Amino acid sequence: MVKKTARKPSYTQIRWLCQIIVALIVLMLPVTITLRLVLAFLFALIVAIMLLAYRISCLAPWQLELLKPPNHRGAFLESLFYTIGSFGLLIYLIASEHAIVHFACGFLGIISAWLAIQLIYSQEYAVRYYHDGKGLVFPDCDQPNWTEFLYQGFCMAACYQTSDTSINSTAMRRLVATHGMLSYFLSVSIIAIIFGMIGNLL
Numbered sequence: 061m062v063k064k065t066a067r068k069p070s071y072t073q074i075r076w077l078c079q080i081i082v083a084l085i086v087l088m089l090p091v092t093i094t095l096r097l098v099l100a101f102l103f104a105l106i107v108a109i110m111l112l113a114y115r116i117s118c119l120a121p122w123q124l125e126l127l128k129p130p131n132h133r134g135a136f137l138e139s140l141f142y143t144i145g146s147f148g149l150l151i152y153l154i155a156s157e158h159a160i161v162h163f164a165c166g167f168l169g170i171i172s173a174w175l176a177i178q179l180i181y182s183q184e185y186a187v188r189y190y191h192d193g194k195g196l197v198f199p200d201c202d203q204p205n206w207t208e209f210l211y212q213g214f215c216m217a218a219c220y221q222t223s224d225t226s227i228n229s230t231a232m233r234r235l236v237a238t239h240g241m242l243s244y245f246l247s248v249s250i251i252a253i254i255f256g257m258i259g260n261l262l
Contacts, residue, residue, distance in 0.1 A: 072134065075111045079104040094152060098165050101145050105172035112179040116206055121186035132235055135184045139242045142173040150249050167253055174217070174246045181239040182206075182213030188232055195232030199224055217243040 083100040091099070115124075149166040186209045189195050198208045208225075215222045220240045227233050 071115065072131075075108060078111065079107050082107050095162060095165070098149060098152065098162070098169060101149070102165055102169040102172060105142065105169065105176050108176045109172060109179065112176065112183065116179070116183070116210075121204065121206055121209055122190045124183060124186055124190070132184065132188075132231070132238070135180050135235075136238045136242075139177045139180055139239075142177055143242050143245055146170045146173045146246055146249050150252060153253065170246065170249050170253065174243070174250065177239075177242060177246065178210075178213045178217050181216070181235070182209045184235060185209045185212050185232075188235060192229060192231060195227065195229040195235075197226040197228055213239070216240050217247075220244065 083104040086100040086103050087096050089096055089099065146169065149169045153163060153166045185196065186204075186206070189204065189209070196204070196208075196212060198204050201208055212222055212225055215225075216236060216239050220243070227236060
């Protein structure tokens, strides 16, 4: 009888577990329930950013593909969750007047969600590129490094396009489309908060 080897949890699953543990700890703080939810979301995002940044600093993009297959759906669902959470923060801030600490936590939460999504999609671009052997064409670059994939991720988030990078596969176009859509909605949230801050000051 052949014994089945236990499947090891993926890096993404470990990251999610760390985020959940931190969020549960924060939820036990002796503050109002709404502030607890905001802080739990914020600290879970900070953990995600730290772990994503650590992974980028430790692994080359082509090494990342060996550890995980492309997971467009997983990246989209996680980013969608962060986007919905950000809209929840926006509603929380607009619904009634709050102390400056509440406003600061909400604003940092939305900024953190935006940053986490860019890191998630930058990694997905790298995994997809080295898994398929195509998808993005970087001029004068035979072996793209993190500079190229972070450039692609943050340019898509800020400008919804890159001036010198071409897309030549359907899978990559799908990834870019969902990334641009989620980043757009988050950017709208950030702009709305800025106008709300200006309105409160006037």
